Amino acid sequence: MTSFNHLFRVMWRPKFRSMNQLLFFNLLAVVVTMVYQIWRRGFAQLEMISTVTIWGSIFGFVAFVLLARQNEQVVISDTYRLLPTSDTKLYLANLGTSLVALLYVGVIQVILLAVGTAMSGNIIRMWLQLNIHMSAAAWHDLAFYGTSAVLWGIVVALWAWAVITLIHFGTNTISAFLPNVQQRIIKVVLAIILTGVLLRFLTWFAELESKLYAAFTGIASVLEGGVWFDLLGLVVVVIVVATANIVMMHRWVEAKY
Template identity: 30%
Template sequence: MTSFGALFKVMSRGRFRIMNWLIVGDFALVIATMMWAFATDGIQAGDIFWTTVAWSILAFILAFILLAIQTERVYTRDTYRLLPLGETKLYLTDLAASLIMFIYFGVIQLVMYAVAEAIDNRYLMKFFGEPSITTGQAIKGVVGFVILGLAFVILCWTTVSLVHLVISATNNFLPNTSRRLINFILYVVVIFLVVRITAFLFHEFNNVGQLIAGGGTTQLLINIVGVLVVAAVEAILNILILKKWVETIPN
């Protein structure tokens, strides 16, 4: 049987390369933007930091999408589905490889923020002035923000997988007309879910600071656990569908 370590190694290798290319691209865009700014209006206080953040948002979205594509490819490729292991290990390792690579990407982005902040002569500290919360509260806020963010990333990936696997499974046994109907219904459901999750996400992120400052850590934990429970239910469904109905793309 293929071990978790071996599978994780081969799954993360390609994703690691993609993340590195994305980091290089992101960095190049920040440098190019700053050179452009230097040549035109000159660089003002905060320009380096905000330029880094702006390109970083786009890079994060791209990282999320590219990793989702890598994750989904595994389910329908014989290269992975023929490996001597169960679907549960395949699914969880696949998800873990993407998550770890996303965290790696996030850490590099944080380093880039820190470097930009240092180059910008501690612009952010001056911008926000004297903090109204303690260092402990700030750390709790950042940790809460990161954990909630990662929980949402997992939830989004499990949702994408659920839709993909349901479509893949129904495509195998339903006639063409029914397939189109099912796909249409699924697209509507997905759009509805994306809108609702996005609204929920914005609401939650807006509340993280207030929850921490107001001592609402328990409420934040409940929200994180709630998101992870939904993701776990979706993951169980995904493994079940993968095991019972999802076929690979034929030769």
């Protein structure tokens, strides 16, 4: 049987390669914009923070979409479905490698931002000089919002990928029980219906979660505790959706050939 470690490595390699290709174009875009800015306004007026942030956001989103596409290709490909391992391990390794690849892109963006700041980040440097003497409470808030933003980013990415797979697998599973005519149209209609049902369920779940939090604490979920409670709710949704995906993968969803 293929160990989880080896599974992770074989799934990581192609994703790492495509993320590096993407980062190359990201860097190219930043450099071209920088050269254009220097040509237009001169080096003294160069402001790299917004350039790096805008390109980072665009390429970060592209990375997220590319990884979502790769996730779906892996789970219906003979190459991966033939590996001697359980469907649970295969699914988790796929999701895990995508997450690590996205974090890798995030870390590179932070490095680019740091380099950009060091080169010509007047706004950030001024902000740091003004706030270097922040109170302990202010630093705590900064740490809290920073940590929760990163955690929310991770859980939202996992949630989005799991939901995309749920729609993909749900469509495949239902269409397998329908006649083999106009399958493409049937799949599109099923995907739209499933997306609608899923959105309604998630809205209901979010309302239920808010009510539960209010019932237990007597306050609305906008404070610190509420942020963690909402995050926990989303983690539960990710676990439930991922479990449903693994069950469908194990019982009905075939590799495409």
